[in-house]
Amino acid sequence: EPEVTQTPSHQVTQMGQEVILRCVPISNHLYFYWYRQILGQKVEFLVSFYNNEISEKSEIFDDQFSVERPDGSNFTLKIRSTKLEDSAMYFCASSGTGHYGYTFGSGTRLTVV
Amino acid sequence: EDKVVQSPLSLVVHEGDTVTLNCSYEVTNFRSLLWYKQEKKAPTFLFMLTSSGIEKKSGRLSSILDKKELFSILNITATQTGDSAVYLCAVSAGGFKTIFGAGTRLFVKA
Known part of the structure; x- marks a missing residue:
């Protein structure tokens, strides 16, 4: 069964550093998303991406965040100058x-220390 | 503000019991309601509901949507220990985002 692949599965970074989280969506899918889930809290929407541009973003997705589809397969989330509260x-x-059911990747656990 | 509220927050049952999980919502431009099961990591898709009164069924799981009263239920019959998970309700509403509820944590005792 097709799956969404995320790497790395766990990333530890120092506060203030930049991180790039990587995703390979299902090959014939057209819509891509990033969500985050802080430990013990709700899944929260960050951003959606379609036709090589951001189609919607939440209040969480500020200038610290950016997304890119650098080639035909990868979809990345960059977090600049990470803060402790970015751990999720x-x-x-x-x-x-x-607008309908997504396939989620297995996630990247980001820990900012 | 769009919101999705699930109840109960947690539930402990014995194997063989039937459970009903609730999800109510208030959103603009409703498109669909989705149920996911989250075990250790990623949510896995269970159902998508777009029309009122039409039951979706998959094995021991079933779900129905009431768009007039703005809620949905997820039923699990003859529960098994493998059903233990967090069950997430989410609503796709206007634009491309999906709003998730806080989830119901189900624990099935052997």
Whole structure:
């Protein structure tokens, strides 16, 4: 069964450093998303991406964050100058249509120390 | 503000019991309601509901949506220990984002 692949599975970084989280969505999907889940809290929407541009973003997704689809397969989330409160599980997801069930990746656990 | 509220927050049952999980929502431009099961890491898709009154069924799991009263239920019959997980309700509403509820943590005792 097709799956969304995320790397790394766990990343530890020092406060103030930049991190790039990587995702390979399902190959024929057109819509891509990043979500995050702080330990013990809700899954929160960060950003959606379609047709090589951001289609929607939440209040969380400020200038510290950026997304890119550098080639035909990868979809990345860059977090500049990480803060302690950025520690969370970051999920990438993709879908074939924009508004219905996603397939989630297994997540990257980001720990900022 | 769009919101999705799930109840109960947690539930402990014995194997063989039937459980009902609730999800209510208030969103603009409702498109669909989704149920996910989250065990250790990523949520896995269970159901997508777009129309009122039409039950979706998969094995021992079933779900139905009421768009007039703005809620959905997820039923699990003859529960097994493998059903232990957090069950997430999410609503796709206007634009491309999906709003998640806090989840119901289900623990099934052997």
